[in-house]
Amino acid sequence: MLAVSFVTFWLVGNSPIDPVQANVGQVAYTTMSPDRREQLAERWDADTPVLERYAAWLGDAVRGDFGESLRYNEPVVTVVAERFASSVALLAASWLIAGVVGTTLGVVAGVRSGSVLDRMVRGYCYVLSATPTFWLALVALMIFSVYLGWFPLGFSVPIGSTGEVSIWVRLHHIVLPALVLSLTGIANVALHTREKTLDVMATDYVRLARARGEGARSIVLRHGLRNLIIPALTLQCAQISEIFGGSILVEQVFSYPGLGQAAVTAGLGGDAPLLVGIALASAALVFAGNTLANVLYGLVDPRLRGEVAHVE
Amino acid sequence: MTSMMDTRGDYELRHRHAHVDDEAHHHHTHADGSHHHGGHHLLAVEHLSVSFSMYDPAASYFAARKVVVPVIRDLSVSVHEGEVLAVVGASGSGKTLLADSILGLFEPNARVEGSIWFDGERCSSADLARLRGRGVSLVPQSVTHLDPLMRVGDQVVGAATGSRRRERVERMRRLFERYGLKPEVERLYPHELSGGMARRVLLMCALIDEPRLIVADEPTPGLDLELAIRALDDLRAFASSGGGVLLITHDLELALSVADRVAVFKDGTVVEETSCASFNDPEKLRHPFSRALWHAMPEHDFAADADGCAPRGDAPCSADAAPAGGVLGPISAARSDSRGGGTENEPCRR
Numbered sequence: 001m002l003a004v005s006f007v008t009f010w011l012v013g014n015s016p017i018d019p020v021q022a023n024v025g026q027v028a029y030t031t032m033s034p035d036r037r038e039q040l041a042e043r044w045d046a047d048t049p050v051l052e053r054y055a056a057w058l059g060d061a062v063r064g065d066f067g068e069s070l071r072y073n074e075p076v077v078t079v080v081a082e083r084f085a086s087s088v089a090l091l092a093a094s095w096l097i098a099g100v101v102g103t104t105l106g107v108v109a110g111v112r113s114g115s116v117l118d119r120m121v122r123g124y125c126y127v128l129s130a131t132p133t134f135w136l137a138l139v140a141l142m143i144f145s146v147y148l149g150w151f152p153l154g155f156s157v158p159i160g161s162t163g164e165v166s167i168w169v170r171l172h173h174i175v176l177p178a179l180v181l182s183l184t185g186i187a188n189v190a191l192h193t194r195e196k197t198l199d200v201m202a203t204d205y206v207r208l209a210r211a212r213g214e215g216a217r218s219i220v221l222r223h224g225l226r227n228l229i230i231p232a233l234t235l236q237c238a239q240i241s242e243i244f245g246g247s248i249l250v251e252q253v254f255s256y257p258g259l260g261q262a263a264v265t266a267g268l269g270g271d272a273p274l275l276v277g278i279a280l281a282s283a284a285l286v287f288a289g290n291t292l293a294n295v296l297y298g299l300v301d302p303r304l305r306g307e308v309a310h311v312e
Numbered sequence: 313m314t315s316m317m318d319t320r321g322d323y324e325l326r327h328r329h330a331h332v333d334d335e336a337h338h339h340h341t342h343a344d345g346s347h348h349h350g351g352h353h354l355l356a357v358e359h360l361s362v363s364f365s366m367y368d369p370a371a372s373y374f375a376a377r378k379v380v381v382p383v384i385r386d387l388s389v390s391v392h393e394g395e396v397l398a399v400v401g402a403s404g405s406g407k408t409l410l411a412d413s414i415l416g417l418f419e420p421n422a423r424v425e426g427s428i429w430f431d432g433e434r435c436s437s438a439d440l441a442r443l444r445g446r447g448v449s450l451v452p453q454s455v456t457h458l459d460p461l462m463r464v465g466d467q468v469v470g471a472a473t474g475s476r477r478r479e480r481v482e483r484m485r486r487l488f489e490r491y492g493l494k495p496e497v498e499r500l501y502p503h504e505l506s507g508g509m510a511r512r513v514l515l516m517c518a519l520i521d522e523p524r525l526i527v528a529d530e531p532t533p534g535l536d537l538e539l540a541i542r543a544l545d546d547l548r549a550f551a552s553s554g555g556g557v558l559l560i561t562h563d564l565e566l567a568l569s570v571a572d573r574v575a576v577f578k579d580g581t582v583v584e585e586t587s588c589a590s591f592n593d594p595e596k597l598r599h600p601f602s603r604a605l606w607h608a609m610p611e612h613d614f615a616a617d618a619d620g621c622a623p624r625g626d627a628p629c630s631a632d633a634a635p636a637g638g639v640l641g642p643i644s645a646a647r648s649d650s651r652g653g654g655t656e657n658e659p660c661r662r
Contacts, residue, residue, distance in 0.1 A: 204454070205459040205460070208452050208517065210417060211449075212449065212517065213442075213521075222471055223459050302503070303503050
C-alpha cells in the first residue's frame with residue numbers, strides 16, 4: 001500500500017501537467033491575472049517538492065484523512081466511494097459473466113479437445129484476447145447502440161434525468177459495457193481453464209477412473225471439477241485486476257461515471273490525492289481478491305490444511 | 313481392432329483337444345496350477361500389435377512427416393484362471409501399453425491389430441471398454457492414481473448412486489476390515505496414507521468391482537524384494553481363489569517368487585512364455601534372451617554375455633530384434649524405480 005501510494009504520488013508529481021493550467025482550462029488560464037494564478041498554485045501546493053507533499057499527505061493519510069480532490073472539490077474518500085458504488089455493479093457483472101461462461105467453455109473444450117467445438121472455442125478465444133477492449137467497445141456501440149438502437153449510448157442513467165431512476169433503466173445502461181468488459185475476460189478464463197482441464201484429463205487418477213469403467217461425464221463431475229476448482233479460483237481472483245484495468249477503457253468509451261473514468265480525469269488533471277486514493281482502493285480490491293483465494297484454497301484442498309490427521 | 317487374425321472356430325477347436333502341459337500351445341507352456349476352466353483361457357491376447365501414427369520425432373520440426381511407430385508387435389500372452397502370470401521386461405519397453413490394450417484404453421492415434429479374448433469371447437474395443445470394472449480391473453503403480461482431493465473411502469466405492477452405492481459402501485467396509493485398515497482411513501485423503509496403506513487402497517479399488525482378472529501394472533515400485541513379495545501376497549491370494557492376475561514388472565526375481573508363469577517381454581513382444589519352474593534350468597528356456605536373463609540373475613554367475621548375448625546394451629540377441637525397442641535396461645538388477653513411492657511404512661508426501 002505504501003509503495004503503491006508513493007509510486008503514484010511520485011509519477012503524478014513528476015508529470016509535466018501543471019495542475020493549475022489543467023484544471024481551470026486553457027481560456028481561463030490565459031485570461032487570468034498572474035495574482036490569481038499564484039493564489040491557485042499556492043492553494044494546490046504546485047511549487048512544493050514532491051517528497052514534501054508526499055510526506056504531508058502520508059501524515060494525514062495514516063490518520064484517515066486522504067485529502068481533497070482538486071477536481072471535484074470533495075474529500076477523496078467521498079469521491080472514491082461514490083464512483084466505486086456505480087462501478088461495482090458493472091465490475092461484478094462482467095466478473096461473474098467472465099468467470100461462469102469462461103470456465104464452462106474451458107472445461108467443455110478441454111474434455112472434448114480436438115473436436116469441432118474445441119476448435120471453435122479456441123478460435124473465439126484467440127481472436128478475442130488479441131482484440132483491444134476499447135476497440136471492441138467502439139464496435140459494440142456502433143452496432144448495438146447506433147445501428148440497432150437496443151442500448152443507450154452511454155452514462156449510467158438517461159441524459160438529463162435527475163433524481164430517482166428505476167433499477168431497470170440502470171441495468172439497461174449496464175448491459176453493454178458489462179458484456180464488452182466480460183468478452184475478453186471470457187477468452188482469458190476459457191483458455192486457462194482449457195489447459196488445466198487437459199492437464200487433469202491426463203492425470204493418473206483419471207486413467208484409473210477410466211480403467212474402472214467410469215464414463216466421461218462421471219469423470220468430469222467426480223474428478224474434473226473437484227481438481228479444477230483451485231486453478232479456477234486463482235484465475236477468478238487474478239481476473240479482478242484484469243477486469244478493473246479493462247473498466248478504465250470501457251468506462252471511458254461508454255462515458256460511464258465509474259471509478260475508471262475518475263482515474264482518467266484525475267490523471268489528466270494532475271489530481272494527485274484522488275489518483276492515489278483510486279490506486280489505493282483498487283490495490284486493496286486486488287489484495288482482497290488474492291487473500292480470498294488463499295483462504296478458499298485451504299477450504300478446498302485438504303493438503304493445504306494445517307493439521308494432518310494421521311492414522312496408522 | 314482393425315484386423316482379426318483368428319476365427320472363433322479355430323480357437324475353440326484347439327482347446328477341445330487336451331494338450332500335455334509341457335507341450336507348447338498358444339505360444340506358451342503351462343505351470344502346475346494352470347488349467348483351462350470351461351475349455352478356454354481367462355484372457356488370451358493373440359498377435360497383438362500396437363503402433364502409433366505420429367510426426368517423425370527424429371526429423372526437424374517443419375520437415376517432420378507422419379510415421380507409424382510400432383511399440384507392440386505380434387504379442388501373444390495368456391492368463392489362466394487361478395494363476396499369476398508375470399510379464400517381465402525392461403522399464404519403458406511398452407509393458408504399460410499392454411495393460412492399456414487389455415483395458416481397451418487406446419490413444420486416438422493408436423493402431424491396433426490382433427485379437428483379445430476374455431473368458432472365451434473375442435472382444436472388440438467396445439467390449440473391452442465394457443469389461444472395465446466389470447470383469448477386468450487395474451491395480452496401478454502408485455498413489456498418484458488416487459484423486460488427491462477425494463476421501464479414500466469415496467474413491468474405493470467409486471461412482472455409484474442409490475442402492476448400488478449403499479451396497480458398495482458395505483463391501484468397502486468389509487474390504488477395509490479384511491485388509492486391516494481402520495475405519496478412520498476412509499476419511500483420509502491420499503496424501504495422508506502411508507505407502508503400504510496406499511497400495512492396499514489401490515488393490516481395494518480393484519477388488520470392490522469383484523473382477524475375474526486383475527491387471528497389476530508395477531504395483532510394488534521401490535520396494536525391496538522381501539517387502540514386494542509380501543505386498544503381492546494379496547494378489548497371490550486373489551489368484552488362488554480362482555481369479556487371474558497379469559502382473560507387469562521389470563523385476564525377474566520378484567516375478568519368479570510370486571508368479572506361476574513368466575512371459576519374457578522384449579522389444580515390444582513376448583519372446584517366451586513359460587512356467588517359473590523352467591527358470592530353474594536354463595536348458596528348459598527356449599529363447600536366448602531368457603537364457604541371458606537367467607545368467608544375469610545375482611545367484612547365477614552374473615555372466616552377462618553368456619550365450620554370446622548381452623542382456624544390457626543394444627547388441628541384438630536375436631534376428632528379430634526390432635529397431636524401436638531400444639536399449640534393454642538391466643532387468644533383475646534394477647530394483648529402485650525412479651517413480652517409486654518410498655518404503656513400506658513411510659508416508660508418501662507429494
